[in-house]
Structure formats: C-alpha cells, structure tokens
Amino acid sequence: MAEELNTTIQPVNEDDLFTFIDHDTIESEKIIAPRYSYWRSVFRVFFRKKSNWVMLTLLALLLIGTFIIPLFCPYDPHENVTRAEYFYKSPAEAISKFGFSLKWILGTGNVGNSISYGIWSSAKTSLLLAVICSAINMFVGIIMGAVWGYSKRIDQVMLVIHNIVANVPYILVITVLVYIIGSGFWSFVFALTITGWLGIAFFFRTQVMIIRDREYSLASRCLGTPIHRVISKNILPFLTSVIMMLLTRELPSYISMEVFLSFIGVGLGATVPSLGRMIQEAQTAFLIYPWAFWPPVVVAAMLTIILYVLGQNLADASDPRTHM
Numbered sequence: 001m002a003e004e005l006n007t008t009i010q011p012v013n014e015d016d017l018f019t020f021i022d023h024d025t026i027e028s029e030k031i032i033a034p035r036y037s038y039w040r041s042v043f044r045v046f047f048r049k050k051s052n053w054v055m056l057t058l059l060a061l062l063l064i065g066t067f068i069i070p071l072f073c074p075y076d077p078h079e080n081v082t083r084a085e086y087f088y089k090s091p092a093e094a095i096s097k098f099g100f101s102l103k104w105i106l107g108t109g110n111v112g113n114s115i116s117y118g119i120w121s122s123a124k125t126s127l128l129l130a131v132i133c134s135a136i137n138m139f140v141g142i143i144m145g146a147v148w149g150y151s152k153r154i155d156q157v158m159l160v161i162h163n164i165v166a167n168v169p170y171i172l173v174i175t176v177l178v179y180i181i182g183s184g185f186w187s188f189v190f191a192l193t194i195t196g197w198l199g200i201a202f203f204f205r206t207q208v209m210i211i212r213d214r215e216y217s218l219a220s221r222c223l224g225t226p227i228h229r230v231i232s233k234n235i236l237p238f239l240t241s242v243i244m245m246l247l248t249r250e251l252p253s254y255i256s257m258e259v260f261l262s263f264i265g266v267g268l269g270a271t272v273p274s275l276g277r278m279i280q281e282a283q284t285a286f287l288i289y290p291w292a293f294w295p296p297v298v299v300a301a302m303l304t305i306i307l308y309v310l311g312q313n314l315a316d317a318s319d320p321r322t323h324m
Contacts, residue, residue, distance in 0.1 A: 038320070042317045045316075052310065055309055055310050059306050062123070062303060065120050065123070066124045069117075069120045073120075075113075075117040078111060079114075086112025087109075087111065087112050088108060088289045089104075089112075090291055091291055108292075115278075115291065118273060118278055119296055119299050122273045122277065122278050123300075125274045126275045126300070126303070127255070129188065129254060129255075129258055130250075130251050130254035130255045130258070134250040137193055137197040137250060138243070138246065141196075141197035141199075141246075145200060145208060146205075147227075149204065149206065149207070149209045150227060151227070155205070165195050165198055166198070166199070166202075170195070170196075173191070173194070174192060177190070178261075178267075184271075184272065185268055188267065192257065204239070204246070207242050208231075211238055211239070212235065217235070220233075241320075248308060248310075248311020251307045252307045255300060255307075259274075259275055260276065264280075267280075275299060279297055279300070
C-alpha cells in the first residue's frame, strides 16, 4: 500500500501554487461601478409610469392645437358682430348653415365668433402667460430664496418685507395694479410677478436653511469659497426635486388665476383672447347655450390637471431616493 502511494504522489512545483501580481497605483484608484447619470435616471423613473405617456400625449395634442392651429386659422372675435344670424349657433346649426369645418365644429358665441378658433387662441394666451410668469417668479424666487436662507443679515430684512407683503391679499394687489397700469398682456404679467416670487422665495429659504449648516457647506466656507459658488454647487443641486415641485404648482396656478380674474372682470382686457374671458362672456347664458360655456372650461381644466399631474410625477422622479 505504501509503495502504491509513493508511486502515485508527484512532487508539486511552487510556481504552480502561487502567482505574483504587480501593484499598480493608478489601477487601484479606479472604481469599478456602472456610470450614473442623474437626469437619465430621472427620465427612466418618469417614463416607467404608463400614465405619464397618456398625459404627455394629451399635452402634445393640446400644444399642437394651441400653437399650430392659430397660425393657419387666425381668430377674430368680432368677425360677425354685425350679423345677428350668426349669434349662439349650436354645433349642429352652425355645421348645417356654414358647412362642416373646424371653424364651426363647436358652434358660435354671443357675437357670432367661432368657439373652436377662440379656444385655441385663448389657450395660447393662457399658456404663454403661465410659462412667462412661472419662469420669472421661479428664477427670482429661487435666487432670492437661496440668498435669503444663506445670509442671516438678509434674512432679518426679508422677513420684515415678507410679513408686510404677505398680509396683503394677493388678489387685491393684482386688481389694484391692473386698474392703475391698465389691462393688457404685459401689464397682467407685471401684476402677477411683482410680488408673486416672494412666496416661492420664503419657501425656498426654509429649505436652504436646512442644508446650509451641513458639514460640506461649513467646510466650503472655511476654505473661503464664495457665497455664490456655495449656493450653486452645495445647495441648489440638493433641491432639484423641491424646485420641480414648486414649478408644478406654479404653471397650473397661473392658468387658474387668469381664468378666475378674467371671470370676475379683472383680466387681460377685451382685446386679448383668453380662456377666462370666453368663460366670463358665456357664463350668463350657460344653461341656454352650454356649447359656448363648457368647451373653454374643459380645455382650461385639462391644461391645469395635465400640467399638475406631469409636474408631480416629474418631481417624484427627480428625488434620488426613487432611483434605487
């Protein structure tokens, strides 16, 4: 038995048991991990929901109708003001009288105006107003809120200004300004943005105060980093989801604000078509002529709901905690 073991066991070479590996300092510093793109992850989470695809499709159709149709089908609200036979025609009556076309598919209004053309031109005005006011208020509010929350000296002054302005009803400020400077698109934009950014800045100030005293911000201050760089590099990137949440609230709110103010008679004026003005003109006869009242109401509601839902889902997707 011993002789058999001696014959089967072969000597082992040490080179076969051990392999020497060179130490490369450059290779050792490399991190083996998949590349991470923040916005790619945001859109991956956002488009994962099928409801977002439906909302985006509806929004695309509304935007096409809002910005493309008025280019080829200009709207004149006083086109048939002298022709009483055009007033308040139902869709069926308008099509039988004038023939089937996009212009008369929703009937006519109180002065013979095309409701279909009026809705698209009015929606264009309301959307442009919402985008411009949101852009101004968000830009000014975020910058002022970041500085307000970071600087304790500015905080003392801005708190006094906020407490004074916040106690004045926002609707009252807009109404007084419209009566002073007159109605019109840019006058209305000025009235909506003169103090509209203050609420955004105050909300943003609270968020900045939570982040400003973290370790990395304190280290940047100790190293002499300028304030604007600390704000842009250390604070704002962590508040992306908060910014998206504010934007989702601002866009539909200005459409609703325009509709409400035009409905009570404080709006863009008689020369500028808007959804609120169409609703205001048809509200006295909405039981008798519902086709003049409900289409602009439905379009305004669709715009606000779609923008709000898409914005909320985008704000949720922009939270890094949802990227796991």
